[in-house]
Amino acid sequence: MLDGSAFQYVVSVGVEIVEDLVIDWVGRHIYFADSGRKHIVVCDFYAAICSVVISGQLDKSRAVAVYPEEGLLFWSDWSSSSHIGSAGMDGSQRTNVITADIIWPNGLSVDETIQRIYWVDGKLNRIESSRIDGSDRKILPFKVTHPYALDIFENTIFWCDPLEHEVLSVNKFTGKDYKILMKEASLTPTGIHVHHPSKQSHLTNPCRNVICSHLCLLSPTPTRL
Numbered sequence: 001m002l003d004g005s006a007f008q009y010v011v012s013v014g015v016e017i018v019e020d021l022v023i024d025w026v027g028r029h030i031y032f033a034d035s036g037r038k039h040i041v042v043c044d045f046y047a048a049i050c051s052v053v054i055s056g057q058l059d060k061s062r063a064v065a066v067y068p069e070e071g072l073l074f075w076s077d078w079s080s081s082s083h084i085g086s087a088g089m090d091g092s093q094r095t096n097v098i099t100a101d102i103i104w105p106n107g108l109s110v111d112e113t114i115q116r117i118y119w120v121d122g123k124l125n126r127i128e129s130s131r132i133d134g135s136d137r138k139i140l141p142f143k144v145t146h147p148y149a150l151d152i153f154e155n156t157i158f159w160c161d162p163l164e165h166e167v168l169s170v171n172k173f174t175g176k177d178y179k180i181l182m183k184e185a186s187l188t189p190t191g192i193h194v195h196h197p198s199k200q201s202h203l204t205n206p207c208r209n210v211i212c213s214h215l216c217l218l219s220p221t222p223t224r225l
Contacts, residue, residue: 014050015041019062020108020149020191024089025200026068027207027218031089033061033075040064040075042089044215051215053091057081063108063149065117069201071218072132074117076105084108084119086132088219097134107149107159107192111172112201118172120147120159127157129172142175144168153194160189167192 016036023030030043031053039055054061059079066073066089073089074097076082084098084105098105103123110117110132118129125145130137140157150159157172158181167182167189182189207216 020064022064022066024066024068026203026205031064031066033064035060049215062106065108065110067110068218071220074108076108078104090217090219092219109151111152118152120150122147142170142178149191151192151194158192158194160192162188162190
């Protein structure tokens, strides 16, 4: 379990505008996008040690997602050069995987079962997916309005629409079984996460028996920070 006092410390010091936050359940770290400081930060669960892993060429960092099995970190950014980027979870091997025909990439999720990323574009009003390297890009065959955040579980995409005060779902392959799961005028949902044991693959943490002076982070190739 997380220690409450440590958690409060790492999210309240040196932070301006947290847009999104994800958990690395293997390495036991917290990653979050801070659009105020224009960077992405990783913090240790317990020791309250933090480090900037992605900075520069970010304007409005919005969403973050991790793929621990491959040691990969993904993020989205709104700017004059809006994009979806990827890097090792230690910040190494940085690259932009989606750069064209993208405006407001709000939500972002990794579907580890088929090795694809999914994202919503709040300006183009659509949900898209691609392989983790950005290839085989597809627009999903259903209409959405004002999408803001999304997550994947098995064959279903879940997303939220804050302007319509809705949480919705649809089959990720066919676009069928379109449902409004929740609609409540008093709610303005801007984040959604599905939690289930099957979404967290049982992997050995390669940092468990390693002594590091700061943080030991997952990456496509073993690296220490």
